Amino acid sequence: MVVICPKCKVKLKVDEARLSAEGSRFKCPKCATVLVVKKPAAHEKKELDKQRVLVAHSKKEVAGLVESLLSAQGYKVVTATDGIEVMVKALKELPFLCITEVALPKIYGFEVCKRLKGRIETKDMKFILIPSIHDRTKYRREPVSLYGADEYVEEQDLRLQLIDMIDHLKGAARKEEPEKPRPAKQPETVETPAEKEPAPTVGQVTSNDKVEKAKRLARTIINDIYLYNTAKVDDAVRNDNFFSVFASEVKEGLKLYEHRIPLEVRNKEDYYRGAIEDFLAARKKTLV
Amino acid sequence: MSFINYSSREINCKIVYYGPGLCGKTTNLQFVYKRTNPDQKGKLISLATETERTLFFDFLPLALGDIKGFKVRFHLYTVPGQVFYAASRKLILKGVDGVVFVADSQIERMEANIESLDDLRINLAEQGYDLDKLPYTVQYNKRDLPSAAPLDNMNKLLNPRNIPYFEAVAVTGPGVFETLKNVAKQVLGELKKHY
Numbered sequence: 001m002v003v004i005c006p007k008c009k010v011k012l013k014v015d016e017a018r019l020s021a022e023g024s025r026f027k028c029p030k031c032a033t034v035l036v037v038k039k040p041a042a043h044e045k046k047e048l049d050k051q052r053v054l055v056a057h058s059k060k061e062v063a064g065l066v067e068s069l070l071s072a073q074g075y076k077v078v079t080a081t082d083g084i085e086v087m088v089k090a091l092k093e094l095p096f097l098c099i100t101e102v103a104l105p106k107i108y109g110f111e112v113c114k115r116l117k118g119r120i121e122t123k124d125m126k127f128i129l130i131p132s133i134h135d136r137t138k139y140r141r142e143p144v145s146l147y148g149a150d151e152y153v154e155e156q157d158l159r160l161q162l163i164d165m166i167d168h169l170k171g172a173a174r175k176e177e178p179e180k181p182r183p184a185k186q187p188e189t190v191e192t193p194a195e196k197e198p199a200p201t202v203g204q205v206t207s208n209d210k211v212e213k214a215k216r217l218a219r220t221i222i223n224d225i226y227l228y229n230t231a232k233v234d235d236a237v238r239n240d241n242f243f244s245v246f247a248s249e250v251k252e253g254l255k256l257y258e259h260r261i262p263l264e265v266r267n268k269e270d271y272y273r274g275a276i277e278d279f280l281a282a283r284k285k286t287l288v
Numbered sequence: 289m290s291f292i293n294y295s296s297r298e299i300n301c302k303i304v305y306y307g308p309g310l311c312g313k314t315t316n317l318q319f320v321y322k323r324t325n326p327d328q329k330g331k332l333i334s335l336a337t338e339t340e341r342t343l344f345f346d347f348l349p350l351a352l353g354d355i356k357g358f359k360v361r362f363h364l365y366t367v368p369g370q371v372f373y374a375a376s377r378k379l380i381l382k383g384v385d386g387v388v389f390v391a392d393s394q395i396e397r398m399e400a401n402i403e404s405l406d407d408l409r410i411n412l413a414e415q416g417y418d419l420d421k422l423p424y425t426v427q428y429n430k431r432d433l434p435s436a437a438p439l440d441n442m443n444k445l446l447n448p449r450n451i452p453y454f455e456a457v458a459v460t461g462p463g464v465f466e467t468l469k470n471v472a473k474q475v476l477g478e479l480k481k482h483y
Contacts, residue, residue, distance in 0.1 A: 102395050103395050103435065103437055103438065105438055105440075105441075106440075106441075107441075108395065108398075108437070108441060110395075131395070131396075131435070213406075216399055216402070216403055217371070217403060219399060220308075220371045220399060220400050220403040221371050221372060223399075223400060224308075224309050224369075224370045224371045224372070224400070227309055227310060228309065228310075228370060249372075252372045253371070253372045255372070256371065256372045256374050259374070260374075260410070
């Protein structure tokens with residue numbers, strides 16, 4: 001866990017195993033202040049409300065439509081019009097599902113999804129994205145990434161698909177539950193020197209950043225291959241021969257990936273191949 | 289780094305349009321080319337690689353104002369947008385005097401925008417340039433699409449320094465010349481400092 005020295009504000013990494021329940025004393029290596037750090041109390045994880053749904057859309061008519069569809073099914077609906085409001089309401093109301101516009105003002109819907117899925121209180125929350133689709137078909141593309149969301153539904157399909165989609169998500173959530181490991185207890189220090197929420201150390205942030213960058217570069221490469229060869233990629237997906245048809249592009253992409261991504265990150269996992277396979281799986285699902 | 293041609297009494301400056309694949313860099317240049325006086329412009333050249341993929345650059349000189357009796361000629365280049373042509377992009381950035389970053393406003397291209405901006409910084413740094421010290425303008429293109437991301441979000445992601453930015457629809461022209469004028473003004477400002 002990480003605590004912040006109240007005097008010099010330096011972040012200190014503390015081995016939680018060495019902390020006693022009544023608190024351990026140690027000196028800040030930078031300013032020599034004596035700190036008392038107690039073993040953090042675990043975050044209480046509250047259950048998500050299975051009858052509550054958060055609907056976020058900047059257009060009143062869309063939010064209204066979704067609300068009426070959900071109310072008819074007996075759901076309690078909470079609404080929000082921008083990303084900040086969603087973050088606040090999601091954490092306060094703990095709905096089991098959040099239906100959000102992708103291009104939400106202030107914080108994008110997909111960013112909200114990423115942030116909430118990354119928090120212990122809301123990590124099991126389901127997300128359905130509503131993308132903004134341009135009516136000219138030439139600009140319409142299937143989403144290549146849902147940014148961690150569970151489903152996406154276009155505005156014109158809300159009436160037909162939304163309720164089935166929610167039933168499906170609820171079913172999937174029930175199936176997952178028995179297998180799901182209990183969330184790890186998050187440390188929280190009681191004394192002032194500690195941060196309320198343990199922040200990762202600088203080292204961890206950098207390493208996570210590097211992994212995120214590797215993933216992003218890998219996704220951009222495969223998205224670009226698709227963007228420039230849409231029909232050919234779809235054919236290859238249908239015929240299960242993407243890696244042979246696009247061997248040279250994949251190789252070229254790999255060259256850049258290896259040039260840009262440090263070895264220590266590449267050794268963790270093959271994010272490049274992973275991104276391509278995720279993409280192909282998503283395309284396949286769409287094409288079928 | 290501008291190049292001075294004493295025989296023709298011209299200072300040559302290089303402006304590079306950078307951005308992710310299919311964001312509208314070439315469309316910007318084509319629009320400028322189309323609307324420029326024929327006497328003032330050279331040929332629009334497109335270079336393709338042996339694999340005939342989208343690797344090409346466009347070349348367009350524009351005469352604009354004088355500095356101490358020297359005419360200033362702008363050479364406008366685009367880079368291949370596809371992410372893995374990083375080496376070609378690096379090559380084209382050589383000797384750059386100003387950069388226009390053309391961002392695709394569509395939400396689904398946001399990640400590609402961020403990646404391209406990172407790529408720009410890396411490629412500039414590898415040649416000893418610092419994006420924060422170069423004449424630099426951001427253009428948010430394809431603003432006509434309803435799927436365009438809100439401006440404040442794009443600024444947050446792509447323009448944390450809040451430098452001049454322009455909304456554009458390069459196919460029809462709004463914002464294209466405003467962007468070029470802004471970067472050209474910055475380049476001229478730099479030149480005046482040195483000459």
